[in-house]
Amino acid sequence: MSVVRRAVVVLAAPVLALVVAGLIVSGLLLATGDDVAGFWRVMTTVPSERSIVAIMNQSTILYVSGVAAAIGFRMNLFNIGVEGQYRLGGFAAGAFAGQAWLPGYLNTVVAILVAMLVGALWAGIAGVLRAYRGVSEVISTIMLNAIAGSLIGYLIKRWGESTGNATNTKAMPEGSRIGTVAVFPDSPVELYGLGLLAVVVGVGFWVLLNRTRFGFDLRATGASESAAVASGVDTRRMIVVTMLVSGGVAGLIGLPVMFSQSYNYGSSFQTGLGFTGIAVALLGRNHPVGIAFGALVFAYLSQQANLLNIQAGISPDIIEATQGIIVLAVVIAYVVVRRYRVRQEQAQVARQLDDAPPGAAPASAATPAGGAR
Amino acid sequence: MSTSTGSQTQAGRTRTPAIELRGIGKRFPGVIANHDVDITIESGTIHALVGENGAGKSTLMKILYGVQRPDDGTITVEGQQVTLSTPADAIARGIGMVFQHFMLADNLTVLENVTLGAEKLHGIGDAARARIVEISEQYGFGLDPDELVETLGVGERQRVEILKVLYRGARIIILDEPTAVLVPQEVDALFDNLRLLREEGNTLIFISHKLDEVRAVADRITVIRRGTTVASVAPAEVTSRQLAELMVGSELPSPSTGESTVTDRVLLSVRDLTVRDAPTVPGQTVGRAVLADVSFDIHAGEVLGIAGVEGNGQTELVEALVGMRRPEQGSVHLADQDVSEWSTRRRREAGIGYVPEDRHRHGLLLDSPLWENRILGHQTRPPSVRGGWLDVRGSRKDSTRIVEQYDVRTPGIDTTARALSGGNQQKFIVGREMSGDPVLLVAAHPTRGVDVGAQAQIWQHVKDARREGLAVLLVSADLDELIGLSDTIRVMLRGRLVGDFDPQTVTPQELGSAMTGAGDEETAR
Ligand SMILES: Nc1ncnc2c1ncn2[C@@H]1O[C@H](COP(=O)(O)OP(=O)(O)OP(=O)(O)O)[C@@H](O)[C@H]1O
Ligand SMILES: [Mg+2]
Numbered sequence: 001m002s003v004v005r006r007a008v009v010v011l012a013a014p015v016l017a018l019v020v021a022g023l024i025v026s027g028l029l030l031a032t033g034d035d036v037a038g039f040w041r042v043m044t045t046v047p048s049e050r051s052i053v054a055i056m057n058q059s060t061i062l063y064v065s066g067v068a069a070a071i072g073f074r075m076n077l078f079n080i081g082v083e084g085q086y087r088l089g090g091f092a093a094g095a096f097a098g099q100a101w102l103p104g105y106l107n108t109v110v111a112i113l114v115a116m117l118v119g120a121l122w123a124g125i126a127g128v129l130r131a132y133r134g135v136s137e138v139i140s141t142i143m144l145n146a147i148a149g150s151l152i153g154y155l156i157k158r159w160g161e162s163t164g165n166a167t168n169t170k171a172m173p174e175g176s177r178i179g180t181v182a183v184f185p186d187s188p189v190e191l192y193g194l195g196l197l198a199v200v201v202g203v204g205f206w207v208l209l210n211r212t213r214f215g216f217d218l219r220a221t222g223a224s225e226s227a228a229v230a231s232g233v234d235t236r237r238m239i240v241v242t243m244l245v246s247g248g249v250a251g252l253i254g255l256p257v258m259f260s261q262s263y264n265y266g267s268s269f270q271t272g273l274g275f276t277g278i279a280v281a282l283l284g285r286n287h288p289v290g291i292a293f294g295a296l297v298f299a300y301l302s303q304q305a306n307l308l309n310i311q312a313g314i315s316p317d318i319i320e321a322t323q324g325i326i327v328l329a330v331v332i333a334y335v336v337v338r339r340y341r342v343r344q345e346q347a348q349v350a351r352q353l354d355d356a357p358p359g360a361a362p363a364s365a366a367t368p369a370g371g372a373r
Numbered sequence: 374m375s376t377s378t379g380s381q382t383q384a385g386r387t388r389t390p391a392i393e394l395r396g397i398g399k400r401f402p403g404v405i406a407n408h409d410v411d412i413t414i415e416s417g418t419i420h421a422l423v424g425e426n427g428a429g430k431s432t433l434m435k436i437l438y439g440v441q442r443p444d445d446g447t448i449t450v451e452g453q454q455v456t457l458s459t460p461a462d463a464i465a466r467g468i469g470m471v472f473q474h475f476m477l478a479d480n481l482t483v484l485e486n487v488t489l490g491a492e493k494l495h496g497i498g499d500a501a502r503a504r505i506v507e508i509s510e511q512y513g514f515g516l517d518p519d520e521l522v523e524t525l526g527v528g529e530r531q532r533v534e535i536l537k538v539l540y541r542g543a544r545i546i547i548l549d550e551p552t553a554v555l556v557p558q559e560v561d562a563l564f565d566n567l568r569l570l571r572e573e574g575n576t577l578i579f580i581s582h583k584l585d586e587v588r589a590v591a592d593r594i595t596v597i598r599r600g601t602t603v604a605s606v607a608p609a610e611v612t613s614r615q616l617a618e619l620m621v622g623s624e625l626p627s628p629s630t631g632e633s634t635v636t637d638r639v640l641l642s643v644r645d646l647t648v649r650d651a652p653t654v655p656g657q658t659v660g661r662a663v664l665a666d667v668s669f670d671i672h673a674g675e676v677l678g679i680a681g682v683e684g685n686g687q688t689e690l691v692e693a694l695v696g697m698r699r700p701e702q703g704s705v706h707l708a709d710q711d712v713s714e715w716s717t718r719r720r721r722e723a724g725i726g727y728v729p730e731d732r733h734r735h736g737l738l739l740d741s742p743l744w745e746n747r748i749l750g751h752q753t754r755p756p757s758v759r760g761g762w763l764d765v766r767g768s769r770k771d772s773t774r775i776v777e778q779y780d781v782r783t784p785g786i787d788t789t790a791r792a793l794s795g796g797n798q799q800k801f802i803v804g805r806e807m808s809g810d811p812v813l814l815v816a817a818h819p820t821r822g823v824d825v826g827a828q829a830q831i832w833q834h835v836k837d838a839r840r841e842g843l844a845v846l847l848v849s850a851d852l853d854e855l856i857g858l859s860d861t862i863r864v865m866l867r868g869r870l871v872g873d874f875d876p877q878t879v880t881p882q883e884l885g886s887a888m889t890g891a892g893d894e895e896t897a898r
Pocket of ligand 2: 430431432794795796
């Protein structure tokens with residue numbers, strides 16, 4: 001298949017899903033008597049420079065969250081706990097950085113490591129419970145999410161500082177903060193410096209999965225646990241390590257905002273990103289590039305949703321419904337496109353057979369029909 | 374049994390054929406699985422389908438059962454041209470299929486398994502039970518509707534599968550390699566069942582690689598080569614050798630018999646190995662001993678064959694040796710190292726190759742390309758892995774080597790394992806496990822589902838490696854394989870090793886009676 005055809009086939013599923021989701025949402029709006037045309041006008045307006053930067057910022061964060069979830073998914077570990085892991089990790093990093101025990105960027109680097117470590121350990125609890133006690137990671141991570149929330153609340157009340165009616169961790173020193181990158185000269189919003197982490201995480205995820213033994217073991221365990229065991233994979237150890245890695249990545253989610261904007265952990269810390277990450281991972285089929293696409297779509301939708309109420313009088317909640325519908329549509333679209341692709345390939349084999357001289361047909365049967373892939 | 378009468382009586386009559394396939398074609402990416410297939414299957418006969426691995430037999434049968442749609446051609450069932458889009462369509466036409474991988478729920482009873490999904494027919498109560506008993510008695514299946522499937526042996530499970538399709542009203546029954554999992558006695562029992570079924574007017578189609586069996590039971594044999602039908606013969610007209618040559622399209626390689634290569638260096642030493650099941654009865658603390666006090670040695674250059682009816686502890690023995698199952702007691706020494714406490718990975722690194730009994734569950738990542746499957750089980754060793762990193766080029770190169778050396782029929786090494794025919798999957802696994810100079814090969818049914826030509830090749834590979842000092846534990850249901858390859862044969866019965874036979878002198882009959890415990894002077898100990 002030519003490169004162009006391949007690209008079309010790869011893009012077909014997500015595009016198809018978006019179209020279907022668009023139709024369903026339109027139907028939904030029609031049924032509720034909302035302004036459908038207005039919805040589409042708002043959603044398709046070219047975002048302002050300021051919005052573009054906001055979308056980029058949000059996508060990098062969602063991307064990291066998507067990867068954190070995907071690491072577990074590739075092994076059939078349903079880590080619902082990304083939410084709790086990144087909040088606790090973010091809190092720990094904020095609290096640590098605020099203490100300013102270390103000078104300048106050294107403080108930053110160690111704070112990042114603290115976030116990863118805390119995220120990893122929090123996820124590791126679920127991993128150990130699953131591996132050695134058979135407790136479903138879905139249940140344990142949900143509980144750990146709740147515990148993380150209360151734990152942070154308690155710790156912050158006990159040791160945080162109050163500014164007005166909010167309580168935060170202490171602000172980090174100037175020297176440990178990370179600057180922002182201007183994309184457009186006039187835009188007041190700029191890219192978070194730590195957004196770069198998303199690139200590192202993405203490349204790291206791809207390399208880990210496709211080029212390392214650990215990644216192979218992880219995929220093998222996800223694809224067939226029995227075959228993995230027979231090949232010598234210690235699945236218990238894999239469960240624990242995978243949860244640690246997943247949680248470690250999760251720990252990074254809250255950092256870009258914290259180091260470039262809020263400078264502390266407090267009420268401005270964005271929550272819910274862990275759950276969105278699950279949807280993003282599903283949308284991206286747990287694939288490093290796919291997740292980037294998913295993150296971009298979700299970030300775009302939530303950014304545009306801000307205008308819905310003002311410009312079309314539609315509640316922005318519709319966007320959450322839309323995001324859910326997209327995920328469902330994607331799952332279906334992939335099946336449809338795969339069937340189509342197999343049929344196409346078969347038709348191609350058939351054509352090659354017809355072109356060949358009659359006597360050659362049996363000889364090419366069950367042997368490489370060159371170039372069919 | 375009267376083999377020939379069936380075919381003679383059928384030949385005289387002119388009835389509408391049960392099945393007529395005309396010009397059937399089916400293509401997969403990079404492969405033409407079937408083209409221009411023409412078969413006529415007479416009603417009330419046993420029809421065998423033979424052909425090399427990857428010839429397209431399973432695909433053709435899946436088309437007939439509505440699992441796969443043909444790209445070209447017509448299917449005529451009992452005089453009516455039909456379109457079969459789903460198995461439900463096929464069942465509605467009286468066509469049923471028994472797959473090689475049994476599809477039974479272990480923790481359900483025979484009755485529950487049979488009625489599952491067919492509740493509309495006779496409900497799930499007494500009417501259903503009565504019908505099951507009726508079928509079972511009619512064909513001599515000897516099945517108890519209330520027995521749990523997990524307690525049944527392989528032969529019985531297969532009868533449950535056949536009962537399942539009969540229960541659903543099938544008159545045309547397809548069996549894909551039904552004898553691959555059976556030992557000779559069970560094969561005879563199965564064939565008696567098939568003959569009874571034929572007597573009642575049913576039509577049977579079965580695939581097999583064991584040509585002697587095929588000739589013993591079939592009324593007509595169709596040979597498929599490279600996707601198409603090349604001959605349809607009566608069993609009396611051909612020898613197994615001629616059949617094999619029809620399949621391959623050339624002469625078969627004749628397997629050479631080599632002299633013994635057994636050395637006096639003990640490579641594997643197993644002592645008092647005992648494995649227990651998880652307790653099934655509530656309140657019980659220890660399970661049944663599925664492996665009891667098993668002790669043996671294998672020398673470098675020696676093949677130890679284990680004969681036995683499936684389910685007598687062979688699976689547990691194999692899994693205990695590769696470290697997938699914790700024995701309750703006993704020790705395993707590899708060369709002069711005690712490996713009893715070693716993990717599976719460590720044992721594999723030490724040079725244990727493992728051909729699993731169930732290739733789909735334990736041998737392959739079905740949705741991964743072949744070159745990734747090359748890595749499986751060799752994750753810590755070159756050429757597929759260097760340090761913590763995958764060596765993609767090394768793995769691809771070595772996969773290509775396996776494909777060539779073991780004659781794996783595939784469009785390429787980027788093809789997923791699932792797309793290979795059963796026998797070709799098996800060849801790839803054997804090729805992989807023989808890579809990297811193993812010192813011990815633990816092989817369960819290494820040539821199961823492999824055609825006669827490829828079987829001879831695999832045997833040759835094993836013999837070559839044995840000459841270099843490879844020790845082999847060979848578990849097989851194929852007595853010819855055991856006798857032809859082993860230096861010593863032991864029989865496994867109810868978790869114990871009984872009987873010790875010399876393959877030079879033992880007859881299949883002797884082995885057979887030891888396997889069922891009939892030769893009691895040996896089992897007494
Ligand atoms: N789902 C699939 N996708 C792609 N190719 C397939 C698929 N199923 C079968 N094939 C290909 O079709 C050909 C015929 O396969 P089939 O399973 O029918 O062979 P077979 O005669 O049953 O062989 P065996 O004796 O090894 O079981 C093979 O080359 C196989 O690789
Ligand atoms: Mg087959």
